[in-house]
Amino acid sequence: MLEIVGLRKSFDGAPILREVDLSIRQGDVLAVLGPSGGGKTTLLRCMNYLERADAGTMIFQGRKMDMPAMTRREIADYRRHTAFVFQNFNLFSNKTALQNVTEGLIVARKMARSEAEKRGMEALERVGLADRRDAYPSQLSGGQQQRVAIARAVAGSPDVIFFDEPTSALDPELIGGVLDVIQALAEDGMTMVVVTHEVNFARRVSDRVLFMENGAALVCQDTAAFFGEQNLERIQTFLRSLERKDDK
Amino acid sequence: MALSERLVDILVTSFPRILGQGILVTIPLTVISFVLALIIAVICAMIQIADIRGLKQLVRFYIWIIRGTPLLVQLYLVYFGLPDLGIMLPAFPCAVAVFALNEGAYCAETVRASIEAVPRGQMEAGYCVGMSYVQIMARIVLPQAFRTAFPPLSNSLISMVKDTSLAANITVMEMFMETQRVAGRTYEHLALYSEVAVIYLLFCTVITWLQRMGERRLNAMNGGDVIHA
Ligand SMILES: Nc1ncnc2c1ncn2[C@@H]1O[C@H](COP(=O)(O)OP(=O)(O)OP(=O)(O)O)[C@@H](O)[C@H]1O
Ligand SMILES: [Mg+2]
Numbered sequence: 001m002l003e004i005v006g007l008r009k010s011f012d013g014a015p016i017l018r019e020v021d022l023s024i025r026q027g028d029v030l031a032v033l034g035p036s037g038g039g040k041t042t043l044l045r046c047m048n049y050l051e052r053a054d055a056g057t058m059i060f061q062g063r064k065m066d067m068p069a070m071t072r073r074e075i076a077d078y079r080r081h082t083a084f085v086f087q088n089f090n091l092f093s094n095k096t097a098l099q100n101v102t103e104g105l106i107v108a109r110k111m112a113r114s115e116a117e118k119r120g121m122e123a124l125e126r127v128g129l130a131d132r133r134d135a136y137p138s139q140l141s142g143g144q145q146q147r148v149a150i151a152r153a154v155a156g157s158p159d160v161i162f163f164d165e166p167t168s169a170l171d172p173e174l175i176g177g178v179l180d181v182i183q184a185l186a187e188d189g190m191t192m193v194v195v196t197h198e199v200n201f202a203r204r205v206s207d208r209v210l211f212m213e214n215g216a217a218l219v220c221q222d223t224a225a226f227f228g229e230q231n232l233e234r235i236q237t238f239l240r241s242l243e244r245k246d247d248k
Numbered sequence: 249m250a251l252s253e254r255l256v257d258i259l260v261t262s263f264p265r266i267l268g269q270g271i272l273v274t275i276p277l278t279v280i281s282f283v284l285a286l287i288i289a290v291i292c293a294m295i296q297i298a299d300i301r302g303l304k305q306l307v308r309f310y311i312w313i314i315r316g317t318p319l320l321v322q323l324y325l326v327y328f329g330l331p332d333l334g335i336m337l338p339a340f341p342c343a344v345a346v347f348a349l350n351e352g353a354y355c356a357e358t359v360r361a362s363i364e365a366v367p368r369g370q371m372e373a374g375y376c377v378g379m380s381y382v383q384i385m386a387r388i389v390l391p392q393a394f395r396t397a398f399p400p401l402s403n404s405l406i407s408m409v410k411d412t413s414l415a416a417n418i419t420v421m422e423m424f425m426e427t428q429r430v431a432g433r434t435y436e437h438l439a440l441y442s443e444v445a446v447i448y449l450l451f452c453t454v455i456t457w458l459q460r461m462g463e464r465r466l467n468a469m470n471g472g473d474v475i476h477a
Contacts, residue, residue, distance in 0.1 A: 048376060050372055050375070050376075076378060076380070079375065079376060079378050080378050082376075083376060083377070084372075084373075084376040086369060086372070086373065088369060090367070090369035090370060090372065090373035091373070092370060092373065092374070092388050093370070093392060093470060094388065094391045094392050094395070094469065094470055095388075103377060103379070103387070103388075104377025104378050104379060107379055107383050107387060108377060108378030108379045108380075108383070109378060136470060138470065152377065156377065156378070
């Protein structure tokens, strides 16, 4: 359903993404793993046009798009079909939990308030926060904020949701709750791209894994094959280095 | 200083006259100028933030001029200077124009800094839920910036109440000029200038009080005192 060919991006002349290709099937969860600075965030931001790619073609729902040449209108149109969950949540701090979820529905999609609130409450229920509907972000824990952010993403019924390290800004005891919500979405068949350092989560939930290093997609393969014994030496050392960190 | 019967009499009769000029002139002069200043400030801040070419340079130039010259000189320039070019304004509109332009330049910087203090992620989150630049500005960024700008803007308002006394120099019959007149007739300088000082203090106290109330309401609308950077 979403395919990218030849994505390139540089910042101030330094190439950050070099010829990245990837494809996501409907209903799949693509985990993006790799060492820090490898370009995972940049890839995700380019995929939702928060950064402008230097080169690359995107094929979304059968429509072919030249990524650097997308107009503002085309981008807005594309974003109606996608959602983005940020590492640091980025909830609207002047809006309550429910308003965060309904804002885009009412303002951007011109949905009636009553309909938007109905949908918003459904989305909050899905992340287990219906009772905090009137809380402001500053009154919520990090884990709760991230779950509201996920509700906001889900409420627009996107075709694909992009997650950029959704749990790495959270205290350890709050991570589980957020990962559970994402796993439940996966089980409901939501198509997702999840940048994460949670290897066990990737192993358990994802269908495919994209390994990014130095701005290149080293492999993009089925999860079982990625974690298999006979995979590339580089990937095995990467996974071992994470295990060592976990042991500490 | 003995509080003679004569002095008491002067103070008592002058009080309503001075306060009256305060209510009839100082307060309208302040309110009208400040509202105009805010409009100027928001427009200038938006021009700078949206990076509108040409206009941005003009705004920088305006702010540079205003902040680099004394308010009193600006008042003289407009009231006594412009007539040389055939532009003659009555004293009150002249004062309004100068105060609005002057305060507008300072507030523009306050408003700009407050908008820039809103984290970038707020804008990006807005884009990701499909909102347009204008929608995000109006509904997300400006309300948050307003919370940040509110205390320094209140400060500017308080300064302006007191600065309006400078309008006496260009014949605006506000509180201070009224006091000068009474003092000139009675020679009770200490008592009368103390009196008008107390009235200014009263005005500023009311504004401070309003500021507290406003801050409390704005905080409630943002879910407590915590302002996340
Ligand atoms: N706006 C920017 N301007 C300049 N350089 C940038 C910018 N954003 C990212 N980079 C650089 O691009 C490289 C890749 O960054 P990116 O954030 O995509 O990595 P990442 O894989 O997400 O890392 P992490 O796991 O630490 O989040 C880094 O070297 C970073 O310094
Ligand atoms: Mg990153």
